[in-house]
Amino acid sequence: MTLRCPVCRADNAAPATCRRCRADLSLLWSLEGRRHQLLAGCRAAVGAGRADEILRHAQEAHALRHDEDSRMYLTLGHLLERNFLDALRTLCTASNSQAPQAAPRVPRTEGPHDLSSPPAREW
Ligand SMILES: [Zn+2]
Numbered sequence: 815m816t817l818r819c820p821v822c823r824a825d826n827a828a829p830a831t832c833r834r835c836r837a838d839l840s841l842l843w844s845l846e847g848r849r850h851q852l853l854a855g856c857r858a859a860v861g862a863g864r865a866d867e868i869l870r871h872a873q874e875a876h877a878l879r880h881d882e883d884s885r886m887y888l889t890l891g892h893l894l895e896r897n898f899l900d901a902l903r904t905l906c907t908a909s910n911s912q913a914p915q916a917a918p919r920v921p922r923t924e925g926p927h928d929l930s931s932p933p934a935r936e937w
Pocket of ligand 1: 819820821822823824832833834835836837
């Protein structure tokens with residue numbers, strides 16, 4: 815685990831002070847350690863199939879710092895709870911901050927029995 819110093823941007827591999835500017839990074843190391851534990855909790859909950867636990871740990875880890883790991887566990891937790899809209903929102907915020915505000919619109923077809931082509935989707 816490495817930590818980027820917010821003062822000088824140096825990457826640090828060991829606590830508690832920055833190797834370059836000697837800034838005290840002990841609080842950041844503490845938060846990062848807590849986040850590391852939460853993500854380990856997510857991994858254990860995935861193995862046990864506990865969606866509520868995955869979400870609880872992932873939300874706390876995501877609140878500390880966003881990254882692909884916390885976003886992945888949030889998405890997985892939502893999917894396991896069959897909350898597909900929140901899973902999609904989590905994925906959309908990762909790519910371009912265009913989370914859907916409501917269910918996607920599907921254009922109407924000519925009639926209820928028109929199965930010649932699948933309806934086009936607009937996102
Ligand atoms: Zn520094």
